[in-house]
Amino acid sequence: MERIFESALQLSPLIPVFPFLAFGIIVLFSRQLKNRLSAAVSIGSIAISAAISVVIFIGVFFLGYEFHGGEAYNVQMELMKLGEFTIRIGVLVDNYTAVMLLVVSFIGMLIFIYSTGYMAGDPLYPRFFAYLAIFAGAMLMLVLADNFLLIYIGWELVGLASYLLIGFWFHKPSAAKAAVKAFITTRVGDVGMFLGICILFGLTIRYNGMQGATFNFTEIFHLLRMHPELYGTAIITAAAILIFMGAVGKSAQFPLHIWLPDAMEGPTPVSALIHAATMVAAGVYLVGRTFPIFDFAPTAMMVVALVGGFTAFFAATMGLVMYDIKKVLAYSTISQLGYMMLGLGVGGYTAGIFHLFTHAFFKALLFLCSGSVIIGCHHEQDMRHMGGLYRKMPITFLTFLIGSLSIAGIFPLAGFWSKDEIIADALKWYHGHPDILHVLPYVFGIVAALMTAFYMFRLMFLTFGGKYRGHGEPHETVPAMTVPLMILAVFAVCCGWLGTPWANRFHELVNFKPFNIGETGEHIIETAAHGAVHAPAPNWSVMIISSVIAISGILTAALIYHYKVIDREKIRTRLLPIHTLLTNKYYMDDIAEFIFLRCGYVFIKMLRWFDNNIIDGLVNLTGWLGVAWSTIEGWTDKWIVDGLVNLVGIIVRQVGGIARLFQTGYLQNYAFVILLGILLILLLK
Amino acid sequence: MLEFIDKHLLTLIIFAPLAGCILVIILPAGEKGIVSKIVSLFASLIALILSIKMLSCFDPNQTTMQFVERITWIKSIGIHYYLGGDGLSVPLIVLTTLLSAVSLIASWGITDRCKGYFSLFLILEMSMLGVFCALDFFLFYVFWEIMLVPMYFLIGIWGGPRKEYAAIKFFLYTLIGSLCMLLAILAMYFTVGENTFDMLRIAEVLSVDARAAGAFGIIVFIALFIGFAIKVPIFPFHTWLPDAHVEAPTAVSVILAGVLLKMGTYGLLRVNFPILPDAAHTLAPWIAILGVINILYGSLVAMAQQDLKKLIAYSSIGHMGFCVLGIATFQTQAVNGAIMQMLNHGMVTAGLFLIAGVIYDRAHTRGVNEFGGLATRFPIYSGFVSLVFFASLGLPGLNSFWGEFLVLVGSFNSPAPINWAANFFPLMVYIAVLGIVITAAYHLWTIQRMFLGPFNEKWSHLKDMDYREIITLTPTAIFAVTIGVYPRLILDLFTPYTDALLKWMGG
Numbered sequence A: 001m002e003r004i005f006e007s008a009l010q011l012s013p014l015i016p017v018f019p020f021l022a023f024g025i026i027v028l029f030s031r032q033l034k035n036r037l038s039a040a041v042s043i044g045s046i047a048i049s050a051a052i053s054v055v056i057f058i059g060v061f062f063l064g065y066e067f068h069g070g071e072a073y074n075v076q077m078e079l080m081k082l083g084e085f086t087i088r089i090g091v092l093v094d095n096y097t098a099v100m101l102l103v104v105s106f107i108g109m110l111i112f113i114y115s116t117g118y119m120a121g122d123p124l125y126p127r128f129f130a131y132l133a134i135f136a137g138a139m140l141m142l143v144l145a146d147n148f149l150l151i152y153i154g155w156e157l158v159g160l161a162s163y164l165l166i167g168f169w170f171h172k173p174s175a176a177k178a179a180v181k182a183f184i185t186t187r188v189g190d191v192g193m194f195l196g197i198c199i200l201f202g203l204t205i206r207y208n209g210m211q212g213a214t215f216n217f218t219e220i221f222h223l224l225r226m227h228p229e230l231y232g233t234a235i236i237t238a239a240a241i242l243i244f245m246g247a248v249g250k251s252a253q254f255p256l257h258i259w260l261p262d263a264m265e266g267p268t269p270v271s272a273l274i275h276a277a278t279m280v281a282a283g284v285y286l287v288g289r290t291f292p293i294f295d296f297a298p299t300a301m302m303v304v305a306l307v308g309g310f311t312a313f314f315a316a317t318m319g320l321v322m323y324d325i326k327k328v329l330a331y332s333t334i335s336q337l338g339y340m341m342l343g344l345g346v347g348g349y350t351a352g353i354f355h356l357f358t359h360a361f362f363k364a365l366l367f368l369c370s371g372s373v374i375i376g377c378h379h380e381q382d383m384r385h386m387g388g389l390y391r392k393m394p395i396t397f398l399t400f401l402i403g404s405l406s407i408a409g410i411f412p413l414a415g416f417w418s419k420d421e422i423i424a425d426a427l428k429w430y431h432g433h434p435d436i437l438h439v440l441p442y443v444f445g446i447v448a449a450l451m452t453a454f455y456m457f458r459l460m461f462l463t464f465g466g467k468y469r470g471h472g473e474p475h476e477t478v479p480a481m482t483v484p485l486m487i488l489a490v491f492a493v494c495c496g497w498l499g500t501p502w503a504n505r506f507h508e509l510v511n512f513k514p515f516n517i518g519e520t521g522e523h524i525i526e527t528a529a530h531g532a533v534h535a536p537a538p539n540w541s542v543m544i545i546s547s548v549i550a551i552s553g554i555l556t557a558a559l560i561y562h563y564k565v566i567d568r569e570k571i572r573t574r575l576l577p578i579h580t581l582l583t584n585k586y587y588m589d590d591i592a593e594f595i596f597l598r599c600g601y602v603f604i605k606m607l608r609w610f611d612n613n614i615i616d617g618l619v620n621l622t623g624w625l626g627v628a629w630s631t632i633e634g635w636t637d638k639w640i641v642d643g644l645v646n647l648v649g650i651i652v653r654q655v656g657g658i659a660r661l662f663q664t665g666y667l668q669n670y671a672f673v674i675l676l677g678i679l680l681i682l683l684l685k
Numbered sequence B: 001m002l003e004f005i006d007k008h009l010l011t012l013i014i015f016a017p018l019a020g021c022i023l024v025i026i027l028p029a030g031e032k033g034i035v036s037k038i039v040s041l042f043a044s045l046i047a048l049i050l051s052i053k054m055l056s057c058f059d060p061n062q063t064t065m066q067f068v069e070r071i072t073w074i075k076s077i078g079i080h081y082y083l084g085g086d087g088l089s090v091p092l093i094v095l096t097t098l099l100s101a102v103s104l105i106a107s108w109g110i111t112d113r114c115k116g117y118f119s120l121f122l123i124l125e126m127s128m129l130g131v132f133c134a135l136d137f138f139l140f141y142v143f144w145e146i147m148l149v150p151m152y153f154l155i156g157i158w159g160g161p162r163k164e165y166a167a168i169k170f171f172l173y174t175l176i177g178s179l180c181m182l183l184a185i186l187a188m189y190f191t192v193g194e195n196t197f198d199m200l201r202i203a204e205v206l207s208v209d210a211r212a213a214g215a216f217g218i219i220v221f222i223a224l225f226i227g228f229a230i231k232v233p234i235f236p237f238h239t240w241l242p243d244a245h246v247e248a249p250t251a252v253s254v255i256l257a258g259v260l261l262k263m264g265t266y267g268l269l270r271v272n273f274p275i276l277p278d279a280a281h282t283l284a285p286w287i288a289i290l291g292v293i294n295i296l297y298g299s300l301v302a303m304a305q306q307d308l309k310k311l312i313a314y315s316s317i318g319h320m321g322f323c324v325l326g327i328a329t330f331q332t333q334a335v336n337g338a339i340m341q342m343l344n345h346g347m348v349t350a351g352l353f354l355i356a357g358v359i360y361d362r363a364h365t366r367g368v369n370e371f372g373g374l375a376t377r378f379p380i381y382s383g384f385v386s387l388v389f390f391a392s393l394g395l396p397g398l399n400s401f402w403g404e405f406l407v408l409v410g411s412f413n414s415p416a417p418i419n420w421a422a423n424f425f426p427l428m429v430y431i432a433v434l435g436i437v438i439t440a441a442y443h444l445w446t447i448q449r450m451f452l453g454p455f456n457e458k459w460s461h462l463k464d465m466d467y468r469e470i471i472t473l474t475p476t477a478i479f480a481v482t483i484g485v486y487p488r489l490i491l492d493l494f495t496p497y498t499d500a501l502l503k504w505m506g507g
Helices: A002-014 A017-061 A095-118 A125-144 A148-166 A173-208 A217-226 A234-250 A256-265 A268-277 A279-289 A291-295 A298-319 A325-345 A349-376 A394-408 A414-432 A436-464 A479-498 A505-509 A522-527 A540-562 A568-574 A576-583 A585-662 A667-684 B002-007 B009-026 B031-057 B089-109 B114-133 B137-158 B163-192 B199-206 B215-231 B240-247 B250-275 B277-303 B308-327 B332-363 B379-392 B399-412 B424-451 B467-485 B488-506
Strands: A073-082 A085-093 B066-074 B079-085
Touching: A002 A017, A002 A073, A002 A085, A017 A095, A017 A125, A017 A505, A073 B332, A073 B488, A085 A095, A085 A125, A085 A148, A095 A125, A095 A268, A095 A279, A095 A349, A095 A479, A125 A148, A125 A268, A125 A279, A148 A173, A148 A234, A148 A256, A148 A268, A148 A279, A148 B399, A173 A217, A173 A234, A173 A256, A173 B399, A173 B424, A217 A291, A234 A279, A234 A291, A234 A298, A256 A268, A256 A325, A256 A585, A268 A279, A268 A325, A268 A349, A279 A291, A279 A325, A279 A349, A291 A298, A298 A325, A298 A414, A298 A436, A298 A585, A325 A349, A325 A414, A325 A436, A349 A394, A349 A414, A349 A479, A349 A505, A394 A414, A394 A436, A394 A479, A394 A540, A414 A436, A414 A479, A414 A540, A436 A540, A540 A568, A568 A576, A576 A585, A585 B163, A585 B277, B002 B009, B002 B031, B009 B031, B009 B066, B009 B079, B009 B089, B009 B114, B031 B066, B031 B089, B031 B114, B066 B137, B079 B089, B079 B114, B079 B137, B089 B114, B089 B250, B089 B332, B089 B467, B089 B488, B114 B137, B114 B250, B137 B163, B137 B199, B137 B250, B163 B199, B163 B215, B163 B240, B199 B250, B215 B250, B215 B277, B240 B250, B240 B308, B250 B277, B250 B308, B250 B332, B250 B488, B277 B308, B277 B424, B277 B488, B308 B332, B308 B399, B308 B424, B332 B379, B332 B399, B332 B467, B332 B488, B379 B399, B379 B424, B379 B467, B399 B424, B399 B467, B467 B488
Parallel strands: none
Antiparallel strands: A073 A085, B066 B079
């Protein structure tokens, strides 16, 4: 068995290659391949990747195998050599990677299969599978990267895949717009990340010289370990915050979250795979992967915790009022990603990643369920036109219910364990520094948990409860869609059991060990991620509080939307200004649009005018002056220079005319003049 | 025979197009100029094959000149027919021959005065190759000036509605540049006083000469710089470019953007920096600032354009800014990145202009806003457009990423210039990265306006790309993907050259 694990590790660099190949094959031969075969190529490629990933995950998590020579499996190759400087890129598999590989390739595979049902009949069916494949390849490359360069490449390529898939139904102007918005907004974050990479790369040049310049994670962390004096310096803080900026863009954190709700224009499997389970978690993954850098910058950690906490709260408020079933889930995703960031920011490394892991399963489940609902209701997304589906779509209903209970944090489903761990860590952080700033993440977390339970069950009651209010006859969907739902539902229940406080296998394997700096750097260990090696003890009070909160959220939703004890119209009219603010998403889209589109447009128009009239005007002026000058010169030439010449000519002619009088041709006249001359000479003498 | 080819490889590469040109003139044009077309394509393919042979014989690790040919031309004033290639020029020669062949295929649609068009085109190819090969200033200048003539006529006769204006503007602009250059060359010639126009010899003497370190060096540097900056083009000498591009026929735009612009940066690297290293170090920060202005200004103005060709022209200005910024840093990664960006931009922009040509040939308009939803009806065309556009906006995994990445990373970490703020270069990069976002924005916005959304039924009679057009775009596509995946393929050609140059500049 161990040998299989070893060979899976050796095959790990190929994990992203299979989907990339599938992309190439489908794009080049889509006409010959037809629909069925393209889907098969795509699913086959991800299945191979998933098989390798599952072997690695099982080997690490259940069989307890270790990587040869330490904590990770690492192979590298030389990418380029510029003088004495070499860029090496490689693949790194450690426990953390194993988790991500499983999440991406296994959930990815289920969603690929689901798509065969969801996309049936679409004219661009093969292309959809090609795009899914390139996404999977890029995402797998991102999680396998052992250096900033490769992670950045994967990072941008998933952005491309996201762009292509959001805009998949590109004939809809809204989809096209959403695709561009997503790409540009995340690129704003990417630029920050790029600069962060530049700073870190510069540090390696400064300390190791050009030969030692590197993008490699391990070597950069090693550099930090060797230089404890860098702890908390402005340069590390700047690098960490800039890298976090990339994560803010990709993981849709405030204020760059605006692209994610619009991204729901893409087909629902895309929303499930990319905009819920995997790609948007890449930001969280990045912060986790580069955690030692954040650990060196307490201020940056604070920023992460506050941005994450605020996002968790802020997005949840908007989730309360949406009627589009996918928009609710989109805001819920933003909010949950905020939780993960919050967890990481308060030093709960394991908690944040654990939530990433569980969330991937239950959120993929929720999105796929919503897709099933949408198909079942004949492409209806507005929950006001649904209702009563629990009888018509029993499998979808049950699996949706499991997903909602899981995200709401009901014992013993997956979401309960991971969310609790984050809230417990936030509380611990507050106990470490009891002041107003440090209590905020905890408060945000608790309030957001209440809202999460509420909006999820608002969604459940509106969709499945009551009577059907839509058009046509709703129906259960095909097995290609329901089977993945059932598999994911099993995971949404069970995957949290890897990390219960009593048997915290997840914590044992994925944890953060702060650098052992020794006497001088004792303070670093103190403020760093806590409970590094030992799993946290069960925190009963947090568990009870959060359970009570979740249940009260569900009950409130039930009272309002199912039993209708509380009149929701009354609440709405009472809170009209807030309601308007929320349905308009705090007007952030409008503000962004005004600043970047309207003002930007005016600005570039002005620049164009400047270019056409000032710069080119100067050129044309120079040209005109040249022409004018030569015209003047031409005139001068004609009338003055030439005039003078002519004047000379005239004078000469006149003089010649006079002189001509002397030129008689008679010899005696000449002899007379000669005689006069001789006489004159003699006289003067 | 083979030995002769080996010995005179560069000469043969340069004059194969000229031989073709003579044949084009002698032979009848044939129906729709078919004879001219075939002869000229054949000549350019010979040049291409020879240049590939040269590439295969080229040893990048040898940093002295290779394929050297040197014959005395005019002895009394020390002019030689002196050719050679190194890591900088060899890739550019191959780029030139490749793009010339591509452009000739793209010119197949020309029916008006074929003899003239194709013979001028071949003269253009010859002169471009000559510029990249020449190591004697006089020879360099001769080729440089010859280049203007065919370009002037190609734009002025076969161009669009405002062709005369554009052609004259191009001609005068570049002529002023080369006038400055000529004065600088003469100044250097007389200062060295060895009766030689040999570039390498002049570099050897002047780079360590005390006279060249002072004001004299600065003035000569600026004179040369203006000559090359106009070609790049560097802000504020750029306004000839959009006009020339808009009016020029597709194939001429391809050559103009793909090869001609590279001569500016080539000149800076070949002439300015090695000959006047002190002046270069003094003025480098200013050049870097101009580079950053190019990046931002070019991409911002590009965003405001409605005409696809004009948009691409301004995007060229932005992209060339990366080259300018990179070479001004004297830092390994950045300079290598700049050279790489030259080649990448050559291939990608050629692709962009071919793309613009495809749609213009069909719709007879290039207004970005007049289309919409083209992706529904033109799968092959939109596939190529997506690939080339994403390459152009610097998507990782495609070629242009590496150039921009190396330039920015290298610039960020290059040491501060003397007497300038310590974080001068990081600051430049902080500003330049905005260009990345803007570049992405206008590329995607263009795709959105032309290819996405509902299909504009006005264009329902148009057909997708034909085989000839696919052939012209294939080299760009292959290059973009191959180099994107494995950049070493071209990087290794010039990294030793860059090292040698930087050592020369530093010592």
